[in-house]
Amino acid sequence: MATVAKEIRWPGRSASRPTRRGDAGVWPVVGGLVAIAIVFGSLNGHFLSAENLTNLALQLAATGMLSLGIILVLLLGEIDLSAGSVSGLCAAVLAIVHVRQGHSALLAVAIALALGAAIGLVHGLMFTQLRMPSFVVTLAGLIGWQGLLLYVLGRGGTINLPFDGSIARLSDTWLPPWASWLLVVLIVGVAGTSAVLNRRLRRGAGLPLPPLSRPVLRIAGLAGLLCAAVLVLNTDRGVPLLLVIFGALVVSVDLVLRHTVFGQWLYAIGGNAEAARRAGIPVTRLRIIAFVLASTLAAFGGLLAASRLAAVNQSSGGSDTLMMAIAAAVIGGVSLFGGRGRAYAALLGILVIQSITNGMLLLNVDSSIRLMVTAIVLAVAVAIDSMSRRGSRQ
């Protein structure tokens, strides 16, 4: 280099940031959860009991799955309003294939998930090829798939799933204590090993290392949290399989989003679609895939809801399911404008919403109050988020 390397000091903005990422992170949500636990725990002794926490874990899986799918679409800066209706319709098709036509549960599940994927493909094609706004596409889906649900259910209106069938048993399966402890050991072991490996690779590559306390605290926190959950759940019926399935999907989606080219491109499109297109990223294909995944996860959520209810009826996936799924994603920190948020938002957000619902039901509070409290929590979550980001943008 011929020029003399001159010290360039950029007008520093980074010195006095509140947090590294420029947002408040998960701490407001975690604080909110602690506050909810304290308030409802003191108002009703049953709220923090093992039995009720187990019920809570069962209640959150289905809507949480919808939320997880919606997050994939929100990251692109689009929206999916159809998740509730799609979950209901796919659950109805599942019940029809399995109960009315007597096919095996496995085939019924495969058909229901395939139907979800096909619906997502239709949404994605309408959005990318006909250039309809995603809001309108999925609003039509919200109305239309609900209509199709009523149509396929026919005059009966309700299809019961056999209580001892494999679909209903899905939500009545519990991990034996040894299995749940083995799972905890495996998860903490994998997390710890990958942290050590990552640190070693970074050192080998000569990259700056974060302070050792950060990964140690994170792993210790993870281990503590998992142990506490397993201890509590084991005093009741054990760790529900439903919770394990939901947790596994959240972790998988998070890993895909953060560590694969696909995930990086989703964030890139959500941040600046035009820049992504110019950089050679196949924007159209990724948008279609996101809608397909969202509807498939919605179908899976519908399956879990049907399993828990052991029935599919006209209100499956209806009423406030969709709104709660979207609210959960937003409370968890996913931006409606795209490009910001993580898969864990589905877990954290639905935990907040379901805790409020559950606690209010225990207190025998009317659902009018429940809806208003949920609305306030949603508003406060978004307000905290935008305030903390404005602070960091200076």
Place this chain on the structure above:
Amino acid sequence: MFAARGVSKRFGAVRALDAVDLHLDAGEVVALVGDNGAGKSTLVKVISGAVTADEGRIEYDGVPVQINNPHQARSLGISTVYQDLALSENLDVVGNLFLGSERHRWAVLRKIEMERAARALLSSLDVRIQDIQVPVAMLSGGQRQSVAIARALVGEPRLVILDEPTAALGVEQTAQVLDLIRRLRDRGLAVLVISHNLADVRAVSDRTVVLRLGRNAGEFRTAETSPEAIVAAITGAAAWPQ
């Protein structure tokens, strides 16, 4: 190294480019100046493959080449930094540097390898960014411009085109970006800078090419030419060739 000869482009009745010539050499900064509507942007789009010319030919190392789309331009080693920078504000510096050309094994990102390459690239350009893991939305305008320019170098190009690189910057940040442009030249790259700002043009370019109404309107060794002569060529006050 690179030459466009007799390039013409019509948009309906408008003749945006009329038999324009341009040649660029390695290790040289060429400024492309002209009034609004002079054809600067169209010429750059032809070179970067966003627009195909109606007539004329493009030679690369003396060999005629076809540039029909941005991808072809990039594979020839022509890299363009657009005026709007085209950064993903939510991604960090590493993510933006490798946007669309992420290094990966199967589908898994090779984050450590990319971060190491990013740090090496930024330090070779003497670009200082305290924390390259923050979203670029949190960087200053000059830093973002530097990230956009550094990204243009990721594919190891031989020609870098910069569209109004200092337009939105303050005095200090403009000086930093001009320093960066000199460093590109010292790396042996051919650099084409489009600018409205004649002070910047004088500060950084070796040669100035003037377009007026879609035609060549002058070509000067920047250091040997007065600003008045360049302004005269831009406005058409002086006939050329004299």
